[in-house]
Amino acid sequence: MPGLQGVLVHAVQDAPPTDASLGLYKMNCQTVLRILGIKHLFGGIFRWKRGEWFIMFMKFRWFGTLALLLSVFYSGCGDDSLLVEVDGSSTVYPITEAVAEEFQKENPTFRVTVGISGTGGGFKQFGRGETDVTNASRPIKPSEVELCKKNGIEYIELPVAFDGLAITVNPENDWVDYMTVAELKKLWEPEAQGKILYWNQIRPDWPSKKISLAGPGPDSGSYDYFTKAVCGEEGASRGDFIASENDNVLVQAVARDDYTLGVFGLAYYEANREILKLVPIDDGKMDNGDGAIAPSLETVKNATYQPLSRPIFIYVSKQSADRPEVEKFVEFYLQQAKTLTEEAEYIPLPEETYQLILRRFQNRVTGSVFGGKGSTLGVSIDDVLRGDIN
Amino acid sequence: MISRTQLQRLLARQRRNDRIFQIVAAIGVLIALITLGALIVDALIDGVPRLSWKFLTSYLSRFPAEAGIFAALLGSMYVIALTALISVPLGVGAAIYLEEYTNRSSRISRIIEINVANLAGVPSIIYGILGLGLFVRIMRLDKSLLAGALTLALLVLPIVIISAREAIRSVPPSIREAAYALGASRWQAISHHVLPMAFPGILTGVILAISRAVGETAPLIMIGALMFVTHPPEGLLKPFTVLPIQIYNWVDRPQKEFLTNAAAGIVVLLAVTLLLNALAIFLRNRYQTQYS
Secondary structure: OHHHHHHHHHHHHHOOOOHHHHHHHHOOHHHHHHHHHHHHHOOHHHHOOOOHHHHHHHHHHHHHHHHHHHHHHHHHHOOOOOEEEEEEOOOOHHHHHHHHHHHHHHOOOOEEEEEOOHHHHHHHHHHOOOOOEEEEOOOOOHHHHHHHHHOOOOEEEEEEEEEEEEEEEOOOOOOOOOEEHHHHHHHHOHHHOOOOOEHHHOOOOOOOOEOEEEEEOOOOHHHHHHHHHHHOOOOOOOOOOEEEOOHHHHHHHHHHOOOEEEEEEHHHHHHOHHHOEEOOEEOOOOOOOOOOEOOOHHHHHOOOOOOOEEEEEEEEEHHHHOOHHHHHHHHHHHHHHHHHHHHOOOEOOOHHHHHHHHHHHHOOOOEOOOOOOOOOOOOOHHHHHHHHHO | OOOHHHHHHHHHHHHHHHHHHHHHHHHHHHHHHHHHHHHHHHHHHHHHHHOOHHHHHOOOOOOOOOOOOHHHHHHHHHHHHHHHHHHHHHHHHHHHHHHHHOOOOOHHHHHHHHHHHHHOOOOHHHHHHHHHHHHHHHOOOOOEHHHHHHHHHHHHHHHHHHHHHHHHHOOOHHHHHHHHHOOOOHHHHHHHHHHHHHHHHHHHHHHHHHHHHHHOOHHHHHOOOOEEOOOOOOOOOOEOOOHHHHHHHHHOOOOOHHHHHHHHHHHHHHHHHHHHHHHHHHHHHHHOOOOO
């Protein structure tokens, strides 16, 4: 190998004349390589002179390439069949995460990944067949139904819990005792942008201080639901507020400023009780209880906290559900949902409802109870039940 | 003619300006140092008590006390190794071509040079968008280890090219001329002489590029790697998670205990980056030679 000899001579000549390099010079190429090999075994890499690195590289390049190709081939051939891919709403994430963790503890050969792209982002991937299950904090929308149809994805809609959207202010805020839905609308509707800027514009006896707003960002199901519930139409909202798909950002926004009003999931209020103040909401209707009602596990469960309580869902692709790991995961989900939902500070459905939903999954009932119309207001547990029986 | 007093005043003024400039420069250094110090101390105070062997070797969990970074740490290592495997041959190849095979003053090579330098300054999220479109969607690699590594490889490629070019350029022309004089072909001159001599410089550049890739979050979030993944990647086309994403994910949590976990994760990430940088400095000092 004349090439290697050249490198060697060069390396030796350029290095400072230590004993080692003089010794190297005297040896022939084969011996050097052998010794280098031994050196390599003993981890003497850092004692190498400049150039010796290169010899090692040249010596092992074919071996390295072969190993690389083999590993690519090997891993490329690995079977994907034991992986369940979930993505979607950040609101449902804590429950699905808990289920995924427990599921993998019981079935160590299965893998579950859970992403957070928001309800809308989740449905986009689900509709393309990229995920097996998607988390959703509102029912599927017409455009998403269309996408699923185009790609031949049939979906099974499974309610997993109830959640309330909490309206919160800073604990220093002593003037807000309750708010009506009409006041919320006045504050959040598109026409309010740039006009409703002070607290006393909502109610005259409130201070004339600038109000700042923090609420769910447009990619989240909570945004769709909140705008539908308050302004009457999905997506109808002012744009000049702190918007985030990440509820924790909103919690911080309210906790740091006396004049901020925030909207986010009840579970996030429960986790940050001491730095937030809850605002009871009056929907102006009598049938679900009179006056202003604060969200709590109780009022969301018995559907008196309206219109800001809603069911949350997972959607399972029918094609994926035929794979044993997806089937097992969803069944495990519905069996464990009650305990894990409570643990994640959400409101579980009644035990019998989970049984009905499990049956719905086992019978592979596709389509949406809500007719694929997106956010639907005033859905109580009864409605969910009825949807399942039909 | 200037009088003696005028001269003295002039000198005094210049001395004063000197002093002012020195102070301004010192403030610059201090600000950088204090920021870094505050950052490290803050992370250390929050994070070190949480660090333990168990933290390093347990899988992800929804309970802060049980959660560990094993999957993320291994994921980071896999991603980094793959990124290096992809970007180094490409980057060094490009550098050799640009330095040794093209006429450096030609228009095309100048255009390429400017573009490579520009690419090095493109925000990392842009690479994420490219990775999402190209690797995840068009090449259908999904949110896999390979897609992440390819995206990061694209991100560090300009840095590798620039540093490799510099290393190759620092090999004196006399070496090449001597090789040619002895009848070596161009490739022989490059592979036997230029590359071995430039190797330490290239290595340093590669390690610095890699330590940048270790800390990148935005492009990986863009390709959809923000996931709950409990296990280290089990193949090139399998889902993965890395340290910065794990930290990002923990900071998002409402429970305060996760913030401690995040701080501990930051300490580990800092340690990894520092180790890589130390390795770069060590290698540079070890193999640096002066040509005269």
